Amino acid sequence: MFPEKVFYNLNMGKTGTQPLILTPLNGVPDIQPGNPLAAIILEAINNQNIGVEDNDILVLAQKVVSKTENRFFNYANLKISPQAAELASICGKDPQFVELVLSESVRVVRVAPGLLIVEHHSGFISANAGIDHSNIGKKDLPGEKWALLIPLDADRSAENLKSEFLKATGKSIGVLIIDSHGRPWRIGTVGVSIGFAGLPALVDMRGRKDLYGRVLESTVICAVDELAAAASLVMGQADEAIPVVHVSGFPYPLGNGNLRELLRPKEIDLFK
């Protein structure tokens, strides 16, 4: 699965001398639509006496960004298309929910009992277009079916937060928005990037020499997804309520990547 194309090349610094420290922010309250997320996060950081420096990174769970942006959606009145009805009969999910998933997607990748894998408008592939019910804090009244969609443009959400952090602190802080996705071949979810700002998407080691002076042929590291997995580990998934993690010691220079850079186009993917 080595990549055939890489869009971002970084003149790298040297890794390996400082620890990577991921600190969960404990004081972030339940977020409501329209809440000033950046200010709430900075307050939690101050309360926890975490010093924020240039090149630190704040990793946010997708849900907290979606809630701020009021991406709640009541799909109780969605009209069910023939495609949604057919897919629902295969995967066994609520046909209106399937219709909602389709409306967030450009393409169905796989469908099977219990499983609907699609390509989201943003380009990433996941089950149910990243739409979730747990931890959304919205109770279905009669005639309602609430879901929480992912941010409309998570790269832009990250960029906006980065700007607000800069304005408030004077520091250039990377921002990473993550979700938990399942994977082919391996059981269990891992944290992955769905949008970011001020970070390199990929770190290209090709052309660099290895320890023995041999030129590395094909190593491109998806540093931002490695960081997403690391932060996800710290967040947990159920009642821990840790939607934000502060990171210091990221071993690469910050960059200007975006999500599209790390998504493999269909033409060069054997599993799409």
Add this chain to the structure above:
Amino acid sequence: MFPEKVFYNLNMGKTGTQPLILTPLNGVPDIQPGNPLAAIILEAINNQNIGVEDNDILVLAQKVVSKTENRFFNYANLKISPQAAELASICGKDPQFVELVLSESVRVVRVAPGLLIVEHHSGFISANAGIDHSNIGKKDLPGEKWALLIPLDADRSAENLKSEFLKATGKSIGVLIIDSHGRPWRIGTVGVSIGFAGLPALVDMRGRKDLYGRVLESTVICAVDELAAAASLVMGQADEAIPVVHVSGFPYPLGNGNLRELLRPKEIDLFK
């Protein structure tokens, strides 16, 4: 891609109060076959004044374990089977190298120009059965072609190291052996587990309640792969020479998982 079956269920503690700290060990020398790896690592830890506690974890790059176990292999004299010849003509790799990959594999998953994805005897799926040329420190003399294979049984390698750490320090330390794999859909490699001891493979949140009291339906976290990605970020890939990372603050209780628990059987995988 939610899992249909989970083999390990953990009575979990609560995450989210302590930082996760990943410290690169700087003083690990180039490892030679037969070197006392556990002792070398403990010396590096001491030199760096890292206190080792119960529930800490040591993450090791696959290469350093393979070298210790003398998994160097000269494949210059391998006889090329018709299958290897045919695959080589498709992927454009050295037919003897393809033969070597096949000898380490149970099944070819995909072949395409530049790409040979197989299922390794251990059950994981990756390009080239995890066989690598970079950083192996072996120069091909005339008539030689050296490669470094992954450990015969990486779970057992981890278990042995765990026992040696316990004997030397009196502490129960988790051991994780990782490699960097590419993935469908996303460009770039991320660190993944290929063997471990004293760690939970999966953390099963099903049946737990989310923040709002709703029962989580299908969240099973592959905590060990999230940790692998985190440690891989700290290791880097080229001339940094950081084959070992010390981890404190892993947010889940240590367990007794193994690699097979997190590999999805062919019957329930849509991408094999």
